[in-house]
Amino acid sequence: MLYAKGCLSKGESAMWGFTAAFSAYLLFLTALLGLAAGSFINCAAWRLVHHEPFFRGGRSHCVACGHALSPLDLIPLLSWICLRGRCRYCGKPVSARYPLAEAATAVLFLSAALCFGPTLETVQLMLLAVLLMGVCLTDLESCVIYDRFLLLIAALWAAFLPFSPSVQETLVSGIAGAFSVSLPLLLLTLFGEHVLHREMMGGGDIKLFCVLGLFLGWKLSLMTLIFACFTGILFGLVFRNKTFGGGEEPAGAFPFGPAVCLAAWVVLLFGRPLLDWYFSLF
Ligand SMILES: [Zn+2]
Known part of the structure; x- marks a missing residue:
């Protein structure tokens, strides 16, 4: 990895x-x-x-x-x-x-x-930071996460794949990470929409988890999900009087993308040492 x-x-x-x-x-x-x-x-x-x-x-x-x-x-x-x-x-x-x-x-x-x-990691992270800012800014303004940013994030991961110390390991970890959180979220959202008739999560957020999972692997993806939930609640409290959306998305929608991006960034920088420390406790 x-x-x-x-x-x-x-x-x-x-x-x-x-x-x-x-x-x-x-x-x-x-x-x-x-x-x-x-x-x-x-x-x-x-x-x-x-x-x-x-x-x-x-x-x-x-x-x-x-x-x-x-x-x-x-x-x-x-x-x-x-x-x-x-x-x-x-x-x-x-x-x-x-x-x-x-x-x-x-x-x-x-x-x-x-x-x-x-290092190359820094270069890749800087490019990722720019794309994450794009996701945050568009989501905050319009409550839409644009596919072109998500495709660019996936392309960025693929472009740096050959420079990884172990291409096969990074590839397997990336694919596992891409689906470890996004697939359960997708199934949960489909269940919510078709059985409970309630909108649970935007498709853009699920796709964002998928492409970020490429960088994170499955363990750090799970950590990102947990952090993103806390960050999302915090954002919800801070911006409880602000109305988002109103363009293509209905007003009242809440942008979850920035919470996911912030959580993923913290986990990309500190997640691995945090995970090592956590497992050292047992
Ligand atoms: Zn002017």
Whole structure:
């Protein structure tokens, strides 16, 4: 399995054998890359939800006045802070989702780099972080998890498969992980819909568990499910007065995708050491 190494083990330097100054410089670059990637995926997610073509949608523009944005307006985080969250041209408020998504992606990049150092795992996790941000942003805005993000997550896993220490082991673990949680959830949802006539879980959430299972294997998939339930309840309490959906999905739907993504991320970084510690108790 690609993540066999887990998080920083005892005696392993967080500085990856570089000087402290060079490590700090690398982390600074990682954060900048995260901010830029966050800005990119935020734009991609917005255009997807609003049915604007990504490459032929023209330059980025203010959603209130439509004015094309200059490069100065597009500096991640800084532009929003300097303009105090308002459009330079019409003065209307610019959603806080821009700086928040950029900062969140930078935090994901940094956490991956700190846990796995300058390795292929980190590169794969950074790419996964961008796609997970896409899932979260679209789900939060429209209560829809788009298949294209899920397909890209599966493709990302497949693309790194040849670099795994044991391809066969990673393949078996990935396939077991893909179905260990998603299949029971699918059966439970079908039972709920056809027998109890109650909607239990969105198809997008089940598919998200399936593709994340490729990275997680079956044990960590189960751990993700447990964490996601707690995170979902927490999100539900925090956002209990907010109405989601209202577009293609009925208003009142609750986006579970961000809870699943957050749980999966924590488990990808810390799940294996946590699992080892848990089994050492017996
Ligand atoms: Zn404007």
